[in-house]
Each structure stands twice: as structure tokens, then as C-alpha cells.
Amino acid sequence: xxxxxxxxxxxxxxxxxxxxxxxxxxxxxxxxxxxxxxxxxxxxxxxxxxxxxxxxxxxxxxxxx
Amino acid sequence: xxxxxxxxxxxxxxxxxxxxxxxxxxxxxxxxxxxxxxxxxxxxxxxxxxxxxxxxxxxxxxxxxxxxxxxxxxxxxxxxxxxxxxxxxxxxxxxxxxxxxxxxxxxxxxxxxxxxxxxxxxxxxxxxxxxxx
Numbered sequence: 001x002x003x004x005x006x007x008x009x010x011x012x013x014x015x016x017x018x019x020x021x022x023x024x025x026x027x028x029x030x031x032x033x034x035x036x037x038x039x040x041x042x043x044x045x046x047x048x049x050x051x052x053x054x055x056x057x058x059x060x061x062x063x064x065x
Numbered sequence: 066x067x068x069x070x071x072x073x074x075x076x077x078x079x080x081x082x083x084x085x086x087x088x089x090x091x092x093x094x095x096x097x098x099x100x101x102x103x104x105x106x107x108x109x110x111x112x113x114x115x116x117x118x119x120x121x122x123x124x125x126x127x128x129x130x131x132x133x134x135x136x137x138x139x140x141x142x143x144x145x146x147x148x149x150x151x152x153x154x155x156x157x158x159x160x161x162x163x164x165x166x167x168x169x170x171x172x173x174x175x176x177x178x179x180x181x182x183x184x185x186x187x188x189x190x191x192x193x194x195x196x197x198x
Contacts, residue, residue: 017073025072026072026075026076028130031197032129035196
């Protein structure tokens, strides 16, 4: 699934490790999500959305318009 | 006394265990074919078991590592299921060519277990490689 996680992270000048610490996941998980190789679970998607203060749909794109 | 290990440390430990365990199981199979000394074979088994224990302990670090664990377990289960069905077939086929002086039933059962562990590590690493950029 496409997402804007890398862009949002870069805007705040966070490293992957910084973002991982804020989300309470591993840096490997953040990397896998950013590259679209791993889709986050619903609870993690909500945590990401709350962290960036954006709706989930503004961060993740399932390609269905 | 509980020792709190950071998320990153646990993830690193998980991946290190996966890599070492994968190498150890390949070393075990290579050692069996090359007739390594018993202590060397024992070491590979020990490393594999220690790796599996570490993977069990650290698999729940986060959902991504859990998905790697599940990929490995699924691959291992498929091999176990196939071995359950085809091990007797293999044993019968092997006995036909080798003769019943060297029955293969026990060897097939032992081999199936190691194949399942090997499949577990292959499944985990395939999932890991496919999830990397």
C-alpha cells in the first residue's frame, strides 16, 4: 500500500529510529511500512494518524479511488 | 528482576538470531553430508535451537517481526504436512532401490524435522527480503 510516511517523517526531520520510537515499533517495521512492503495493522495505522494529526486516508492510499 | 530491552535492541536480536539460525541449519545439513565430527554437528544443532528460542522470545516485539515469524512458521508447517504425506512414499521408494537392509523410515522422519526447520528459516528470510527496499 502506498503511503506518505517518508514524506511526513522528512518534514519533521525525524529519522526512522525517531519515528519507530514514537510509534513503539522497530526501525525495521518503519522501513517496511515506508517502502510499502508491509501494511500496518489497524491499531498501528491509527497511532500513525494520531502522531501526524491527519486522517488515515491522508497518509495511506490503497489505490482505489 | 525484569531487564527492559529497547525495541530496537529486541528487533536487532531477532534478526541476528534469524541469520545465525539460518546459517546454522545449513551448516548442520552440510556437516551431515560431509561427515563432520559429532561435536561440530552438535554445535550447529545448539546454535539452531538457541536461535529458535530467541526468535520465539523476540517475535512479539512488533507486528512486523511477528509477520516474519508467521511466514517462517507457515513454511515449516507446509513442509511438515507434505512430509507427513510423502515420507512413507519416499521411504518405500528408497527401500525399493536400496533394499530393505537399509530401511529409510527412521531417516525420513528425522529428515522431515530438519527440512521443516530449514523451511522455517527460508520462509522467514524470503519474507524479510521481500519486505526490504
